[in-house]
Amino acid sequence: MRKTLERMRIMQPLYRKTLLLTLFLLIFAAPSFGEAPVRHIVLLPSINYTEYEVWESKYYPVNVLEHKMTDYLASLLRGNPFTDVSVLDGGQAERWMDDPTFRQCTFAVRMELHHVIAKQREVFGSFEKGDVSLRVRIYNPMEAGLIESFVASGKDQRYTFDPGDDQLFLLNTRTSLIDIIYRDGLDFLRLSPSYKGQKMSRPTWAQFSSTPYWQAFKNAIDDVASGIANMKDGELYVIGRIISPTANSTKKNREYIITLGKQDAIAAGDILQVIRGDTYVTVDPENPVVVLSRVIGNVKVIKVMSDQAIVRLVNERKNDPVQLNDLITAPPYGKKKVERLR
Numbered sequence: 456m457r458k459t460l461e462r463m464r465i466m467q468p469l470y471r472k473t474l475l476l477t478l479f480l481l482i483f484a485a486p487s488f489g490e491a492p493v494r495h496i497v498l499l500p501s502i503n504y505t506e507y508e509v510w511e512s513k514y515y516p517v518n519v520l521e522h523k524m525t526d527y528l529a530s531l532l533r534g535n536p537f538t539d540v541s542v543l544d545g546g547q548a549e550r551w552m553d554d555p556t557f558r559q560c561t562f563a564v565r566m567e568l569h570h571v572i573a574k575q576r577e578v579f580g581s582f583e584k585g586d587v588s589l590r591v592r593i594y595n596p597m598e599a600g601l602i603e604s605f606v607a608s609g610k611d612q613r614y615t616f617d618p619g620d621d622q623l624f625l626l627n628t629r630t631s632l633i634d635i636i637y638r639d640g641l642d643f644l645r646l647s648p649s650y651k652g653q654k655m656s657r658p659t660w661a662q663f664s665s666t667p668y669w670q671a672f673k674n675a676i677d678d679v680a681s682g683i684a685n686m687k688d689g690e691l692y693v694i695g696r697i698i699s700p701t702a703n704s705t706k707k708n709r710e711y712i713i714t715l716g717k718q719d720a721i722a723a724g725d726i727l728q729v730i731r732g733d734t735y736v737t738v739d740p741e742n743p744v745v746v747l748s749r750v751i752g753n754v755k756v757i758k759v760m761s762d763q764a765i766v767r768l769v770n771e772r773k774n775d776p777v778q779l780n781d782l783i784t785a786p787p788y789g790k791k792k793v794e795r796l797r
Contacts, residue, residue, distance in 0.1 A: 494691075494787075495539045496532055496683075497558075499548045499565040499594075501525045507571040509663045519660060524566060527673060531680040535720045535787050551599070558596040565592045566679060573668045584612040585671030591679050593686065605682045609674025611667040680789035693719040695783045697729070701765055709768040711754070713783045716762040725756045725791040727766065730782045731775070752777040753793045772796050 570588035695715035752771035
């Protein structure tokens with residue numbers, strides 16, 4: 456009996472230490488319930504390889520184009536609530552490249568402007584056309600090495616009647632008839648646009664920000680955000696499934712419950728894609744089977760819960776209708792818009 460008590464007395468400190476260690480791991484080491492992963496993206500300063508510039512103002516003739524480009528991309532990426540964005544200046548970018556301890560992020564992005572066309576023609580008014588191409592480079596934080604690179608582009612054009620009587624303003628025409636005649640549609644802006652100061656050797660930001668040239672830049676940067684989302688074959692996309700029709704679903708208005716919600720950065724009004732995979736047997740011994748996804752439908756989010764959402768069918772392929780258990784995808788960045796069925 457005495458030996459047993461002695462043995463218990465010796466073991467008590469060991470049990471106490473084990474219990475304390477277990478509690479420590481449970482409290483501090485284990486992730487909290489429902490913790491969502493946060494992606495940290497660093498934006499390096501944009502580089503302009505062209506001679507195109509935009510001044511801050513008439514009284515401050517300093518080029519701000521690259522800064523505005525970076526800020527717009529940051530606003531698109533911050534649209535995802537689970538993404539933190541840091542915009543670095545020139546000195547910070549040099550340190551990021553040289554100092555491994557400073558590279559605390561998921562990856563870094565740099566935009567390089569290498570092609571700009573800004574045309575204006577006066578024919579019974581003013582015809583303006585912008586065409587922009589950006590080279591995008593993405594670096595990993597381990598060695599600051601290049602992990603991916605792609606080209607993004609954007610276009611826009613506008614016709615303004617001049618002189619006019621200020622009776623017609625902003626009407627974006629995107630009908631099937633117009634799309635046949637003019638592939639990009641037509642933008643009718645107000646007649647006789649307001650005066651924004653005298654023309655200078657470089658446009659000021661106030662003059663530039665409402666032109667189709669800046670819209671072309673924004674379209675190209677939208678393409679950059681989509682390209683970031685498509686990295687590594689869409690690895691960053693969120694993916695869910697259609698699991699059930701709703702009680703209010705009808706043949707004319709089909710509604711479904713999907714396995715994506717607020718935790719996946721889904722919001723009411725978003726347009727998501729319904730995809731299905733096709734399997735192909737190839738003659739390549741290293742890739743004997745290839746699976747290619749295709750968009751068979753688009754759905755609109757009408758209500759969002761924590762980890763589910765209710766969507767309404769927008770369109771689908773007639774010979775390949777949307778069904779239960781189909782996959783739903785959404786890009787983490789860029790505009791969630793209707794995609795062409797294929």
